[in-house]
Amino acid sequence: MSEKLKYELPEDRIPKAWYNITADLPEPLPPGQPIGPADLEPLFPMALIEQEVSSERWIDIPEPVRDVYKLWRPSPLYRARRLEKALDTPAKIYYKNEGVSPPGSHKPNTAVAQAFYNKEAGVKKITTETGAGQWGSALAFAGSLFDLSVKVFMVRVSYEQKPYRKALMAAYGAECIPSPSDQTEAGRQMLARDPNTSGSLGMAISEAVELAAMNEDTKYSLGSVLNHVLLHQTVIGQEAIEQLELAGDYPDVLVACTGGGSNFGGIALPFIGKKLREGGDLRVVATEPSACPTLTRGRYAYDFGDTGHLTPLVRMHTLGSSFVPPGFHAGGLRYHGMAPIVSHLQELGLIEAQAFHQNACFEAGIQFARTEGIVPAPESNHAVKGAIDEAIRCREEGVGRTILFNLSGHGNFDMAAYLEYFQGGLEDRDYDHELLERALAELPEID
């Protein structure tokens, strides 16, 4: 009998509602400082602010959003049989492939929703930041479908590493500029402090937020971290639960990479909610870069989401908002903070975290490409590495566990990074300990 590789759902099985884990948490999320709708109103349309603070378990997905999701959703769930064989493991490895979206990652799951609600609210322009370029191109794609003008501040080091992501944003009609830039007060201040800075997501957020706060017709859009972003991503986990039912399986271990926590939340929250409601002993593992180790080395504290301190304070794992990680090749994981929901789950002991160096992640990504055929995004390589390590542990222990991981995106625009890896030019840089201590010492004091 031939062995099944792909578990697919028909279009009408695209989830009809997003799942909000705050309804099932054993302890509520700590409040933001200050965080009432009025604090967020200059930046976001009211529908998204309501989702940010909602405690409803299910929030309906508007039909126009589901209609766009149909372009690539439900995304396929694969059984990685060739990878299992190469690893000689008794483990079963499944992965959800979010790289099938038009821009190539999970990011459009929220970009489309955010563009829809902005359009409904009469907004004309949206600003945002991007690290890897995946988020910027996802919002550019969504903006083109809902006829919104999109301006993207791209972290300088990624802007220089990834010319084709810029071209993709241009193809979707968006403007992309390197950050920090001289177009905002925040950008000018950061350039004055360090004219050669590689930039950071925290800096790019300050620039995008400043423009939205100063202009009546402009709102801001964030690709990760916030509750409503993780909410929109829960289509991933909901589909995966149904697809694993088709396979007659359920994971013992779930792995996803974390930058700001959105693809991790997207796949993990529906499973964690199920565990909270029904029990079970699923392990959930977040994987992150050793060079920007927010969950494994950060402090759980109130901090700003951006370098210029324009955002409200949220309680999260943070390396400090002035922390600038070295310029490694997973731009989407170079963020100083972590989603409050993901941080809270770690505090509650419901998830664990592991940090990896980039060469080990590229090695895992290449093994995946040579067995499963897809070249993962450098960010996603952190999830591949985590899943491979779990499968090797299964071999060593002689135990056949079921592993599910999220392949958050493909790496077809990241070939410069792969070339550098093949030439042996990638450094395994650790974060700067002194810089981390300094950034943590600057954390705001909250009573």
Ligand SMILES: Cc1ncc(COP(=O)(O)O)c(C=O)c1O
């Ligand atoms: C492919 C891919 N995976 C993961 C991430 C990390 O973001 P998040 O933690 O929000 O999923 C990014 C961010 O840009 C990305 O492009």
